[in-house]
Amino acid sequence: MIKKRDLILIGGILLAALVMLIAVRWTAEAGASVIVRVDGQITEEISLNKTGVYSLNGGTNILHIEGGEAWLSEADCPDKLCVHQGKIHRTGEVITCLPNKLTVTVTGGDDSVDLII
Amino acid sequence: MKASKISFLALSMALAMILSFIESQIPAFVAVPGVKVGLTNIVIVFLLYKVGAKEAGAVSLIRVVLVGLLFGSLVSILYSLAGAVLSFCGMVLLKKTGWFSTMAVSVTGAVLHNVGQVLMACFVTETAQLIYYLPVLMVSGVIAGIVVGIAGALMIQRVPTQF
Secondary structure, three states: OOOHHHHHHHHHHHHHHHHHHHHHHHHOOEOOEEEEEEOOEEEEEEEOOOOEEEEEHHHOEEEEEEOOEEEEEEEOOOOOHHHHOOOEOEOOOEEEEOOOOEEEEEEOOOOHHHOOO | OOHHHHHHHHHHHHHHHHHHHHHHHOOOOOOOOOOOOOOHHHHHHHHHHHOOHHHHHHHHHHHHHHHHHHHOOHHHHHHHHHHHHHHHHHHHHHHHHOOOOHHHHHHHHHHHHHHHHHHHHHHHHOOHHHHHHHHHHHHHHHHHHHHHHHHHHHHHHHOOOOO
């Protein structure tokens, strides 16, 4: 039922995933701040050094920042995937809440050039 | 189109919608959005092999819209639509080559479904970093595709289609 070609194809997909994963890890470094986007619009930029609890998007999601890490502790959506995504601190890492169209991404200190809106 | 074929397709549509509903009741078990089994693809793979690409595509599209309206939202329709269209095109092309079995076709469908959804999510949230979810979603897609491939092959073997 399974042909050799199938295995090659599946192996190729897994290999591509592995390469992407390594590339992501390789280029990531400790970030400087987090950017909050709601529906594509940047609503907040908060330094990772600023320990605190922030209410996002009118209270639908609660963001915690402590010890250079950021995480969402509460969300009003049923699945709470964003809460389970854990803590982020490397550049490019992201927490997503698709129901609220909200993302929290880590950016570096010096490469703020990539913020073209 | 014969009445028997219409009713068969309607039955398939109902099955696809029930599978979507069952899937929506399974709690998310991984913290990455989009990781799921994609049970509906069993029906799509089955139709693709036993009835035809046009019919499978139509059922897939109508199912996305109906399920989105019933259990989801407009945004979720957008995500599903991107996934479904990319996935379906990939499966049709792969099947046309004739080089692969249903397993590889369903794996490709599952992986491309996730790729489509991630791209759409990047677009909707305007956050390109969501691409970082892709490796995890590709691996989960391979696993889901294998499960669906096994189930789809069984269905292709056992469910008679004569119109």
